[in-house]
Amino acid sequence: MSSFVNIPAGSDFPLENLPYGVFSTKANARKRLCVAIGEHVLDLSGVAQLYPPEVQDALTSDSLNLLMSLGHQAWQVVRERTRELLLKNSQLDQNPVLARNVIVAQSECQMHLPAQIGDYTDFYSSIHHATNVGIMFRGKDNALMPNWRHIPVGYHGRASSVVVSGTPIRRPFGQTQPVDNSPPVFGPCKLLDFELEMAFFIGGPGNKLGDRVAVEDAWKNIFGFTLMNDWSARDIQKWEYVPLGPFTAKNLGTTISPWIIPIAALEPFLVDNYAQEPEVFPYLKHEKRFNYDIKLEVSLKPENGTETVISKSNYKYLYWTALQQVAHHTVTGCNIKPGDLMASGTISGETEDSYGSMLELSWRGSKPINLNDGTVRKFLQDGDEVIIRGFCSHPVSGLRIGFGECVGKVLPAIPFQ
Incomplete structure (x- = not known):
């Protein structure tokens, strides 16, 4: 047909x-x-x-x-x-x-923007990303925090700065600590980064304040998926995140694709959920498959330069499912509403070319990334354009389900007068 x-x-x-x-x-x-x-x-x-x-x-x-x-x-x-x-x-x-x-x-x-976004929550659901970041900052023996395999870790983001693909992102000012154990300085972010993510929009009945959404019913509240770039100021984040987590390092802008792909369109690409060890609590346990073979890639295009694919990853690498994220989000009785946005966190794969951020790809700036035009990057520079694409493809039927593009260009910081 x-x-x-x-x-x-x-x-x-x-x-x-x-x-x-x-x-x-x-x-x-x-x-x-x-x-x-x-x-x-x-x-x-x-x-x-x-x-x-x-x-x-x-x-x-x-x-x-x-x-x-x-x-x-x-x-x-x-x-x-x-x-x-x-x-x-x-x-x-x-x-x-x-x-x-x-x-x-x-x-x-x-x-x-496809919806009026009431609330935005960002999870931290890629075990490879969490392990990489943990190794960088705490060492291999303490890479994952003790809670990571027990709960879908997340934080509440800023809905007002979620923007549609094509909207430029301004380099932020903030406090940083360039040298450990020294006084902070104030100025433009020097370690600006992207984060390869996917997000889903809440729909359906939601729940009243005080009620919970059972993990078995969570699928009824997921309208569809979209691509996301959670821009991150790494140097600002390092100074500010203790003890309450990300704040201004994350609220400078979050870009999503204009397209929301319905769950029904993704059903041919279902794969087994990521194996979880130790066994999760009953409120997080589900038999329903809710993991997808979605191929993801990130390209970086310098101003007046050529585009270079710098990462190829896959949604299937996520440890925690969207169903578990909804169940955990509401286990306290927190109410969710249609139009709420929930993101996966950075999606990194098992290999170096599948890492979902500059922080990992350059391994905290120690391994410069070579671009096709002969330039190199450790973190994003002004004028750089980040393009995220995603698609599913069936090897037999040839069916392709795409997510379009999620694009943003870095603009210079606005100086303080």
């Missing part, structure tokens, strides 16, 4: 994907919901009348929050109907006037 919309070979957005986003155009500045199909989008607000009445208000909204709140049964209804409309000889295909109005080239689209 094929679409009446042309889908180029190797596209991130075939009929089997249909990721959600929010867009506007120069001709129509109103923010509207869409799904990506090939090199185009389908304007859902323009075809809302062709969907069941119970989802029409959500499809004419200016963010995905209302659709997220309707729950997984409504998500399935919208997904199935969207696919029907995009098929050859569909109701939409047979109405060329309407089709011309609602099928919009992505090149004409201005993409926006």
Whole structure:
């Protein structure tokens, strides 16, 4: 079965994907919901009348929050109907006037944050990343903290500075301690870094304050996944994180892709959950597979330079699943709401070329990274552009489900007057 919309070979957005986003155009500045199909989008607000009445208000909204709140049964209804409309000889295909109005080239689209983000939590769920960082700062014998294999460690981030792909990121000022046991200094961050992450949006019923989300029911509250770059000021982070953890080193900006890939699109790429030892507490234990073979890569492009792939990793390396993250987040009775964003933490693999941050790739600055244009990097410089891509691919069917790009460029710090 094929679409009446042309889908180029190797596209991130075939009929089997249909990721959600929010867009506007120069001709129509109103923010509207869409799904990506090939090199185009389908304007859902323009075809809302062709969907069941119970989802029409959500499809004419200016963010995905209302659709997220309707729950997984409504998500399935919208997904199935969207696919029907995009098929050859569909109701939409047979109405060329309407089709011309609602099928919009992505090149004409201005993409926006896909949801109003109420809260943002960042986890620390890659065992390889946590081990690498632990070795750097505490030595091999104490790489993982005693709690790491028992709880999905995380911290509450800053939702207000989450931005959509393409938004520049300004190098921050802050306090650092360049020399151990010496007084701090104040100035521009010198050790600016990216973090290769993925994140998911909360949807569904959520929970009331005081209630918990059982790990078996957590899937009902996960709307879909997106790419993320959690920009990090490593020198600021080192000075400030004791005793309460990351603060200004992390709130300078967090970039996400404009596309949210539905869980249903990822089902062909399920893999076994990461083996956990020791056995986790019952509230974190689940048999349901909720791990995915999502290939990830990071490229660095200097200003006026060429792009270099500096890391290739995979979502499947995460030790803690999204279900466990939701269950642990709510075990205290903390309430979650549609539009909340939860991130994986840096995703590093087993090999040096699969590390998910400059901190690891350059091993704390001791191993410069060679770029294709002949320059080297230890950490990010002004003008550098970081591009994160992700996709799933099936070796037999050739099915490809892509996540698009998550892009951000580093701007110079603004001097203090």
